[in-house]
Amino acid sequence: MYGSTMQRASPIDFYFDFSSPYSYIASEWVEALAARHGRTVDWKAILLGATFQAAELKSPVAYPLKREYALRDFERSARFEGVPLTMPPKFPVPTQNAARVFWYLQSVDPARATAWARCGLRAYFARGVDPSDAVALEALACEFGLAPGEAERIWSDPQWKLRLRQANDAAIAAGVFGAPFFVIDGEPFWGNDRRAQIERWLEQGPF
């Protein structure tokens, strides 16, 4: 409506870790789903290690029995969503460097940070580019468009180390204990497998 005072729908908070396969799968559908319902997405790179510690949890692959299932389910869930995923031989890996680059880009241009998030997740899970390998990550950043040496300067900078710690603390304060984690209109949804519930929420509101 012209001149309407209708409030803009609030963005979807989307918490992810660069080493989380379910985050990767969700990263491939969250933007289109949000756009279909007139929403934007606030991407938030976090470290699952920090949220696991706060919630006294561990990765699903750290447990007997659950590990074998999880490795199978990562790939099956990706096929189910039509997303290319091959579990990297080294998994999970530390992702603070990729996340610090994310928060730097986010301070400059959020759309570019989102593009870096999608680039990093796809590189790791579809092409086996290990974000914990400084040489591989630097090469990926150059391919993405950063200047040579820029990524490493960012991830070594105390300012972006601090920014990531703040992001982890804010996530924990918001109740985040895993990834992907979505907060929509204050309602928390955990996991790639909450897609159908998120879709209903966006269509109909609270149910």
Added chain:
Amino acid sequence: MYGSTMQRASPIDFYFDFSSPYSYIASEWVEALAARHGRTVDWKAILLGATFQAAELKSPVAYPLKREYALRDFERSARFEGVPLTMPPKFPVPTQNAARVFWYLQSVDPARATAWARCGLRAYFARGVDPSDAVALEALACEFGLAPGEAERIWSDPQWKLRLRQANDAAIAAGVFGAPFFVIDGEPFWGNDRRAQIERWLEQGPF
């Protein structure tokens, strides 16, 4: 086809615990879903405590942060599936007595065991009938059609105690670490939220 040599599709193994809200939700859709695809369901009552111990896991409500989310998600997931659920004030509770009655009935008439499973899950999650309360469980069993005192005789009988332990051991050997847990044509699916993947598997086979 008359005289066809077509193999019957194998049953769906459905592992549940009488105190698992996600098992309850799945128990309300699994039979209809299986029937639509020409399958039957082999219900298997287990104790989550036993599988958690084998897999070094705990209930989601045993963890900080995750607890608050889980309690919210149980009820939201039930509303999403159109299943009436009110979290009982005492939760989770020990369910070995209800499970032993299940295995007794299963030895006599599997359809009756399934009916008991659905009756027990609904009673706890829709009406607050606590299966760990001997008086309440005995009353529920009478309402279900057992003779007065019969349920208690069954759950005190070493034969049905042993049968339940065997069921737990078999579940752990099959890789079960939570509930609901489904095994279809050898493929494991964990959680009420794997419904869409199960549906695709039943429609199309492996994906």
